[in-house]
Amino acid sequence: MNIVHYLDHSARVGPERPALYLGPDLHATYAELQHRVQALAGHLVHLGLAPGDRLAIYMKNRPAYLDSLLAAWYAGLVVVPINAKLHWCEVDFILENSGSRLLISDRSPEAPLPSSAERLDLDAPDFVPDGHPLGAPVDRAPSDAAWIFYTSGTTGRPKGATLSHGNLACMANCYLTNVDRVEAEHVLAHFAPLSHGSGIYLIPYLMRGCANLVPASAGFDESEFAELVNRHTGLAMFLAPTMIRRLVDHLRARGTNLNLDHLQAIVYGGGPMYERDLREALETFGPRLVQIYGQGESPMTISVMDRDAHSPYAASKAPSGPDSQSLVPVGRPHPQVEVSIRDGEGTPLPDGQEGEICVRGDIVMLGYWNNPEATSEALRDGWLRTGDIGRMEADGTLYLTDRVKDVIISGGTNIYPREVEEVILQHPAVHEVSVVGAPHPEWGEEVVAFVSLHRPLDPAELDQHCLAHMARFKRPKRYRILESLPKNAYGKIVKTELRQHLAQPQEESAS
Template identity: 45%
Template sequence: MNLATWLHQTGLVRPSAPAIRFGETLCADYRQFAFRSWAVGQHLKDRYGIRRGDRVALFAKNCVEYLEMLYGVLWIGAIIVPINNKLHPREAAWIIENSDAKLVITETGEIYTSPTDLDTQCLEVGIRAAEFQTFAKAAPVADYAAPTEMADDDVAWLFYTSGTTGRPKGVMATHKNLRMMATSYALDVDTVSSADHSLYAAPMSHGAGLYNFQFVRAGACHVIPESKGFDAAEIQHLADRLGNLVFFAAPTMIMRLVKYAEQTGDRGDGIRTIVYGGGPMYAADINKALATFGPKFAHIYGQGESPMTITAMRRDLVADTRHPNAERRRASTGIAQSCVEVRVVDEFLTDKPVGEVGEVIVRGDTVMKGYWKNAKATSETIVDGWLRTGDLGAMDADGFLTLTDRSKDVIISGGTNIYPREVEEAILTNDKVFEVSVIGCPHPEWGEEVVAFVVFNEGQECGTNELDDWCKSQIASFKKPKRYVFVPELPKNSYGKVLKTSLRERLAVSEEGL
């Protein structure tokens, strides 16, 4: 089944329901949303020759037209290639060429100004090009038709991973993968209602955009903030005006909301649910967020290879204080979502005992079809149907998974494994610390040593000795950092993930300068 069928059906059943807002302004009801998406698809076929299975790249900021373009591509059975709008055009060009895209839809239609920027076989058009508007207005309503039929295994979404360890790989997510992801949301993450306002404050090229499908099916309203990104004051204003605001946010975004609340006294009235994921949420941070906003938080853990669907905790579990293991559960990523099986294993894929750290592996209907044009990487990542995530974690007796780190981020010092997240958690309990990221640095005697990059809260700071004493009071002495680097901010990607690769590069440069 084609995922665009959900929009087609909602357009028929709830034609006058508000569908897309730009800020508070209503831009389309569901009849208009569906018709425009169909018209985009027909124009792509008629003008650009896009056919079933062709790739169409979408390289633009969050905007009203984003959803119409996405569904227009899916409507005709083509494959959408969403690209992070903050990438350099040359980085985007690599993805476009690797995916063999026949067309790229960009912000202005004028991103690629020289022949060396982009494969000449790929055409470019602006997301607001007059041709789309003209075609939608001129297209006969009588010609409107249901989406192209698709098989479950047909690729819908070709998502390129961040590429922190090399060139990004194209994850092939099928119509079934995404349908199961959206269906599981209501079972495992949060309820979905036609009264919801689904806000896109994080990039629609990533998880926030993937979370459109369940809200389309329910006939909820999609809200694009006028800033086209994350602004705490704007979010609170929209929550006050619209109500029932639901959105996906990285942990760093939540801490910015908390900081805004502390400054203004706002407590998130009008916000129904914030689903967080995409990076580690430390215990001190989620406890502070709950104290500030109350039980509005649900948690998910997933990867592009199993989009948004490995484990989850609904709001009641995140906010629970009555269970004997409530604090430990809240620090976990939750339990396996209903569409997958999750295990923690050793290097031979043998289950580790309860409580022991191993690699997290996943099997289920949301696991990707494979990597685009990369059979070797696919065979290394999917083994006997199990997705090897590369993440390390431990499972408790009740099935709650707690992540320690990415396998590549584990620090081995003196032959002992040290998990950066454990050290980060300890440092963050210090009230003077705002953010921290811990990495390993090569050491001639110990193999690696622990280095912490620390950002202090505004107007506060402390010295190395004080942090050393603090760490000794929280964790084993051998785990504490051997060095602290005090910085004004941590380098992050557009989704709020700390770029540890950048920190390692910075450390390497400083070592060379000694």
């Protein structure tokens, strides 16, 4: 079944229900959205696109994005979302690698692209859909590709994780069953990029006949967030942990009052949620946080930490003794998937032992587009090797320790940067931190911490803080102070750039 069937279903049972808001204002009912999607889908067929062809979307969050996404599925096409922050050179690689025939974008490249993809601007003054509107979605099998998500590419070229219509249907059902209580009057606000998780999280909301909301700013703005929460009831959203941190800082600095009765849920994921940030977020938003763990190869659906599981952190305190730090878990596996912790040879490990997190189930991707070597490396014996290090306790609670490639091995002992970062963030002067390993002639690697600060801080004071809260062998041997930490287009700290900083001389002091 074509995943866009959910749009037709909701338009049939509730044609006058709100389907799309632009900021505070209603932009389309379900009947109106269906009409626009059918007309654009007919235009795509008129252009000669056939089922299975790839269509790329490169724009910020806006109503035309949702029109393009849904119309592409309606016409049986495969959507290739491209983050609006990427450079045209990166865009061209994705177009070439995916073999996209059409790029829908509201901007023009600075120079002609080598890619053969044609460009379409839906907001161009002279654009009028040609052809006959499609009366029904093009039939697609559950195994047919629907969405190709390109990884952020921090280590080499991005890879296109290919998800099928069946994958996305499974994901939507996981969301409705385990993540959030979605009711028809709820509204999903897209503050995070539609090219990332937010774009496919709209599917369960289509299933329930809910409205989607695109901010007028076309992205994430802290003041706009507060205005929209106070304006709309039943508002839910997906946010990255870094976005939640920014919201907490903004609301506290300005003393903004939120009508929390209007806030249904903040679902977060896509990066580590540190204990300090979680406690402060719960103080600010109350028991409305839900954590999901997944990746582009298995979006949203590896594990979930529901509202009840967050309650202990509402009153938790900072670690108080050596090696007493704790990681925030990423919840328990969804019942619809299997999760196994395995060693490098693929052998399952006992409860409580750290190894690579592996996943099996109907949500796991088909493979990497046009990349059989990477596919065979990631999918082994039916299991997705996530590249994440973690452990699972006997009760099913899953802890995400780090990425395989980020583990620091010093003197033959594994040190997980995430654990060190948790402790450093407990210091009130620290704004952000990222820990990496640097080559060491005797120990193999040593721990180096990159930090940005709220105020000046002597590294010696930070070192004493670490010694008081973690085992000595884990503590950083060096501290590098940066004004801000480098991030990629999805807001994640780029450790490869930090490792390049290590080759640059710098006085190890706070300034």
